[in-house]
Amino acid sequence: MSKETYSAQQRASETLFKPFASEKLQLSNRIVMAPMTRSRSPGGVPGPDVAAYYRRRAENGVGLIVTEGTIIDHPAGTGDPNIPLFHGDASLKGWAKVVSEVHEAGGKIVPQLWHVGMTRQNGSLPNPEAPSVGPSGLTLAGEKTNEPLSVEEIESIVEAFGRAAGEAKRLGFDGIELHGAHGYLIDQFFWEQTNRRDDPYGGDIVSRTKFAADIVRASRRAAGEDYPILLRISQWKSGFYDAKLAKTPEELERFLAPLVDAGVDIFHCSTRRFWEPEFPGSDLNLAGWVKKLTGKPTITVGSVGLDVEFNGAFRGQNSDVADIGQLIDRLEQEEFDLVAVGRSLLADPLWAAKIRDGRFDELQTFKAESLRTLY
Numbered sequence: 001m002s003k004e005t006y007s008a009q010q011r012a013s014e015t016l017f018k019p020f021a022s023e024k025l026q027l028s029n030r031i032v033m034a035p036m037t038r039s040r041s042p043g044g045v046p047g048p049d050v051a052a053y054y055r056r057r058a059e060n061g062v063g064l065i066v067t068e069g070t071i072i073d074h075p076a077g078t079g080d081p082n083i084p085l086f087h088g089d090a091s092l093k094g095w096a097k098v099v100s101e102v103h104e105a106g107g108k109i110v111p112q113l114w115h116v117g118m119t120r121q122n123g124s125l126p127n128p129e130a131p132s133v134g135p136s137g138l139t140l141a142g143e144k145t146n147e148p149l150s151v152e153e154i155e156s157i158v159e160a161f162g163r164a165a166g167e168a169k170r171l172g173f174d175g176i177e178l179h180g181a182h183g184y185l186i187d188q189f190f191w192e193q194t195n196r197r198d199d200p201y202g203g204d205i206v207s208r209t210k211f212a213a214d215i216v217r218a219s220r221r222a223a224g225e226d227y228p229i230l231l232r233i234s235q236w237k238s239g240f241y242d243a244k245l246a247k248t249p250e251e252l253e254r255f256l257a258p259l260v261d262a263g264v265d266i267f268h269c270s271t272r273r274f275w276e277p278e279f280p281g282s283d284l285n286l287a288g289w290v291k292k293l294t295g296k297p298t299i300t301v302g303s304v305g306l307d308v309e310f311n312g313a314f315r316g317q318n319s320d321v322a323d324i325g326q327l328i329d330r331l332e333q334e335e336f337d338l339v340a341v342g343r344s345l346l347a348d349p350l351w352a353a354k355i356r357d358g359r360f361d362e363l364q365t366f367k368a369e370s371l372r373t374l375y
């Protein structure tokens with residue numbers, strides 16, 4: 001190994017393995033496992049195989065695990081009966097086992113609380129009789145298939161998120177992440193294409209944050225002042241990769257302010273390629289801008305260690321190992337605080353340990369077929 005390669009590896013390991021300390025959350029390093037739906041929880045119950053899968057990441061150096069999206073207590077929260085639920089005795093017992101395995105291995109873990117909203121097809125399992133719901137009954141393409149949510153229904157979903165936050169705390173999770181990204185229910189309120197309401201939940205970019213802000217407040221009430229609340233946001237929506245909630249930094253600032261006021265502690269800023277500038281005239285990515293505008297810690301994500309963005313995997317595309325030098329530069333410059341890693345960790349539970357120990361030549365290419373196995 002050349003001297004240059006050695007020092008680059010040393011730097012990567014040192015920078016990613018610096019402890020992270022924020023007001024409410026302390027982590028042993030900067031590597032976060034990105035939330036990844038695996039649909040391996042029949043009947044909505046995460047079993048021992050799922051617990052062992054998360055444990056392997058905790059044993060092998062991941063600082064914080066964000067679980068796959070898990071569904072709050074609402075009949076149309078998901079359209080896939082193999083996605084884990086976050087309510088009901090059997091599912092919560094399954095999650096309790098996940099938490100204890102991860103903690104025994106010295107890791108930390110937060111559940112990603114999720115409602116898929118109008119991305120669900122009417123008639124889907126596990127509750128085919130429940131109509132899909134969204135702010136205006138519109139699909140992401142803008143097609144009206146259902147009635148808009150009533151205010152009472154909105155309030156009951158907000159309360160269901162709050163209850164989930166309370167359960168997370170009771171089960172011993174280290175915080176929660178609210179899934180406000182990718183065009184699912186919370187994001188359907190954020191996005192003008194899917195939110196055409198003319199009551200306090202709709203309107204300009206500030207009013208469109210009310211649903212999320214109410215959820216943050218309900219979660220805070222249920223889980224207490226000291227409990228870490230992470231919020232995942234994205235400009236892009238599933239199938240609409242050019243969508244933008246905020247077209248300028250000023251708009252982004254207006255969008256974020258009510259969420260910070262409501263009590264978000266850490267923003268998880270989802271992009272498909274971490275190196276892409278969010279707005280012209282600056283190299284900052286979305287996590288960089290959100291940190292600069294809010295002063296809150298942020299998590300970046302998107303093609304860390306891989307050369308093809310994540311949707312490729314769903315089209316059967318493999319991905320080669322890519323250099324992480326630029327990521328390390330940005331982390332050293334404190335553009336963001338934490339780095340979420342998706343597919344690299346899905347396929348290889350040892351990924352973080354390999355980076356920590358400088359075993360770069362053992363990093364594996366990502367094969368789309370790995371989606372089928374809980375490594």
Ligand SMILES: Cc1cc2nc3c(=O)[nH]c(=O)nc-3n(C[C@H](O)[C@H](O)[C@H](O)COP(=O)(O)O)c2cc1C
Nearest residue numbers: 034035036037068069301302303304310341342343
């Ligand atoms: C199989 C798979 C499932 C995913 N499921 C979720 C999910 O449940 N919630 C979420 O916010 N993002 C989800 N994502 C997106 C990832 O969290 C991550 O943002 C994306 O894969 C980019 O990171 P990567 O390039 O390191 O894979 C998923 C991605 C993959 C590959």
